[in-house]
Amino acid sequence: MIRNNKNSNNFFTKKLLLILVGIVVLFGLFQGIVNYGVDLISYIVFPVQKKVYQMGNYVKDTSDAVAKYKEILKENELLKEENIKYERAVTRNIQLVQENLRLRNILGMKEEKQLDVIVAKVNFKNHNNLYERFYIDLGKNDNIKKNMIVLSDDNKLIGRIGRVYSDYSVVDMITGENSNVSGLSDSNMLGVVKGSNEDDGTLYFEPNTFQNTLHVGEKIYTSGISDIYPKGIYIGEIAQIDDVQGDVFRSIKVKNDVDVLNLNEVLILIPKDKKEEKKK
Structure with missing residues (x-):
């Protein structure tokens, strides 16, 4: 009877061991399957996850770049505004200096030449003949007279002044083809400064003597012989001397320094006798 119990106990123990071993084996198999499944899912999901991660970084970097770009644009706009203000201030200062210099020149002209000065605006220039004539905004109503000098x-x-109308006048320039002005060089050589039909406003000086004493760079002024132009007004300087036929015939070019393209204002000289007539 006791022997039968021992056999039953051994059988039960073996059965229990087999069950435990089975459970362990099944657990191992299940874990392997689970690991395999996890690996499979990771293999499938990881590329997608990687793309999502990269896209997230791209969006973040792009957002940061856009924000930075907007910040740079704002800074550039502020810098542009400051630069514009600075340029305006510089331009205004230059204009004030030029205006001051112009007024001082006008006062000097009044004292030196004993002439009154009127400032006129250039209101029309024909670009086909820039060196022939132009129009100013003063006329008979402003007491402008023919042959008044324009500087x-x-x-x-x-x-x-060539022609005068009610509220405007025509200025005949010394660079015009038919212009003749009595001139005097630094070396006191008398002659005639003639205009030309050249597009750059070149003047030619024809001395009254055959003496070859002129040189490049010498300045030419009005001689005062003319009834129109008083003595000492600057005309230009000798830019080139070409011998055409020895010393007898020479081509003497005079450079005119007036910037016709940017000519916006001119000075009109009124002699004292004209002023007296105006007062009477």
Whole structure:
């Protein structure tokens, strides 16, 4: 009887061991399957996850770049505004200096030449003949008379009043083809400064003597012989001397310094006798 119990106990123990071993084996198999499944899922999901991660980084970097770009644009706009303000201030200062210089020149001209000065605006220039004539905004209503002298704002001779209308006038320039002005060089050589039909406003000086004493760089002024132009108004300087036939015939080019393209204002000289007539 006791022997039968021992056998039953051994059988039960073996059965229990087999069950435990089975459970362990099944657990191992299940874990392997689970690991395999996880690996399979990871293999499938990882590329997608990687793309999502990369896309997230791209969106973040792009957002940061856009924000930075907007910040740079804003800074550039502020810098542009400051630069514009600075340029305006510089331009205004230059204009004030030029205006001050122009007014001082006008006062100097009044004292030196004993002439009154009127400032006129250039209101029309024909670009097909820039060196022939132009129009100003003063006329008979402003007591402008024919043959009044016209200068640039730095006291260089431009020409004279050719025709006068009610509220505007025509200025005939010394660079015009038919212009003749009596001139005197630094070396006191008398001659005639003639205009030309050349597109650059070249003047030619024809001395009254055959003496070859002129040189490049010598300045030419009005001689005062003319009934129109008083003595000492600057005309230009000798730019080139070409011998055509020895010393007898020479081509003497005079450079006119007036910037016709940017000519916006001119000075009109009124002699004292004209002023007296105006007062009467």
